[in-house]
Amino acid sequence: MSTFKKFKKLKSVLSELPGVKTYKEFDILIEIGYHQEQGCPLTMKQLTLLEVASQATVRRYLKHLVRDGMVKKIVAVNDHRSVVLKLTNATIKMLSNHL
Numbered sequence: 001m002s003t004f005k006k007f008k009k010l011k012s013v014l015s016e017l018p019g020v021k022t023y024k025e026f027d028i029l030i031e032i033g034y035h036q037e038q039g040c041p042l043t044m045k046q047l048t049l050l051e052v053a054s055q056a057t058v059r060r061y062l063k064h065l066v067r068d069g070m071v072k073k074i075v076a077v078n079d080h081r082s083v084v085l086k087l088t089n090a091t092i093k094m095l096s097n098h099l
Contacts, residue, residue: 013098014026016098017094017095017098018094019065019068019070019091019094020070021064022061024052024053024057024061025061025064025065027052027053028047028052028053028058028061028062028065028071029065029070029071029087029091029095031047031050031052032047032071032085032086032087033087033091033092033095036086036087041074041084041085041086042084042085043076043082043083043084043085044058044059044062044083044085047062047085062085069088069090069091070087070088070090070091071085071086071087071088071091072085072086072087072088073085074086
C-alpha cells in the first residue's frame with residue numbers, strides 16, 4: 001500500500017470517530033492520551049507548550065472535549081492551583097477500538 005493511500009485511510013478513520021470533529025481535537029486527544037499512558041498526565045500549560053495549536057485554540061477545543069465527556073480536568077494532587085488533563089475511560093476505549 002502506498003504511503004498516501006495509508007494516509008487517506010487514516011483520514012477516513014478519523015472522520016468515523018464519534019465526538020472528534022477536527023484534526024486539532026484529535027491531536028489534543030492523542031497528546032493527552034500519550035502522556036497519560038506514560039504516567040505523567042499533562043497540565044494545560046504543558047499542552048500548550050507542545051505547540052499543538054495556539055493557547056486560545058487549545059482552550060477552545062479543550063472546552064468542547066470536556067463538555068462532550070471525552071476529557072476530564074482533575075485538580076493536581078501536589079498543586080491545587082494546577083489542573084491535570086486525562087482522557088475518560090470511554091474515550092480511551094473508543095480510540096482503542098478504531099486503532
